[in-house]
Amino acid sequence: MNAILEPAVELMPMVERDLDEVLRIEYRVYSHPWSRANFADSIASGYSCWVCRIGGELVGYFVLMLAIDEAHLLNISVAEKRQGLGLGARLLRHAMDMARHGGAVTLLLEVRPSNTRALALYRHFGFAQIGVRRGYYPAATGREDALVLTHALTEASA
Numbered sequence: 001m002n003a004i005l006e007p008a009v010e011l012m013p014m015v016e017r018d019l020d021e022v023l024r025i026e027y028r029v030y031s032h033p034w035s036r037a038n039f040a041d042s043i044a045s046g047y048s049c050w051v052c053r054i055g056g057e058l059v060g061y062f063v064l065m066l067a068i069d070e071a072h073l074l075n076i077s078v079a080e081k082r083q084g085l086g087l088g089a090r091l092l093r094h095a096m097d098m099a100r101h102g103g104a105v106t107l108l109l110e111v112r113p114s115n116t117r118a119l120a121l122y123r124h125f126g127f128a129q130i131g132v133r134r135g136y137y138p139a140a141t142g143r144e145d146a147l148v149l150t151h152a153l154t155e156a157s158a
C-alpha cells in the first residue's frame with residue numbers, strides 16, 4: 001500500500017527575516033494591513049509571534065500579546081489560497097496554548113462584524129461576544145465597529 005506523503009505543517013516563532021513573506025499575505029488578506037514596523041515592533045516587544053509553514057512555504061501567522069492573566073490576539077491570518085482548510089483553526093489552537101502556557105486565563109480579540117469567516121472560526125472555538133468597540137477599525141467609508149470576543153482558557157481548546 002502506498003502512503004500519500006503530505007508536507008507537514010510546521011509552527012515556529014516569527015523572526016524578522018519572515019517579514020517579507022508575512023507582508024505578502026498581510027497585504028492580500030486585509031483592506032487595512034499592518035505595516036512591517038507593526039510586526040517588527042511586536043517581535044521586539046516579545047509578543048508571542050508565530051508563523052506556520054507547509055513544505056517551507058509561509059502560509060499563516062499570528063501575533064499574541066500576553067498580559068498577566070489575559071492574552072490579546074492582535075493578528076491571525078492565513079494565505080488566501082490556503083483558507084478554509086483548517087489552518088486558521090490550527091493557528092488559533094496554538095495561540096490558545098501559548099496564552100495558557102503564559103498564564104492567561106482569558107483570550108480576547110476584536111473582529112469586524114463583516115468578517116464572517118473569522119467569526120465562524122471563533123464561534124467554532126466557543127468565543128463569546130462581550131462588547132462592541134464603536135468605530136474601532138478604518139473602513140472604505142469611515143469607520144467600522146469591532147466586536148470584542150473572549151474565551152476562557154481553563155478548559156481544553158476545541
Ligand SMILES: CC(C)(COP(=O)(O)OP(=O)(O)OC[C@H]1O[C@@H](n2cnc3c(N)ncnc32)[C@H](O)[C@@H]1OP(=O)(O)O)[C@@H](O)C(=O)NCCC(=O)NCCS
Pocket residue numbers: 029030076077078079082083084085086087088089090110111112115117118120121122124
Ligand atoms: C480568519 C482566518 C484566519 C481563518 O482561517 P482559515 O484557515 O480560513 O479557517 P479554517 O479553515 O481553520 O476554519 C475553521 C472553522 O472556521 C469556520 N470557517 C472557515 N471557513 C469558513 C467558511 N468559508 N464558511 C463558513 N465557516 C467557515 C468553520 O467553522 C471552520 O470549522 P470547520 O472546518 O469545522 O467547518 C482566514 O480566513 C484569514 O486569514 N482571513 C483574512 C484575515 C482575517 O480576517 N483574520 C482575522 C481577523 S479578526
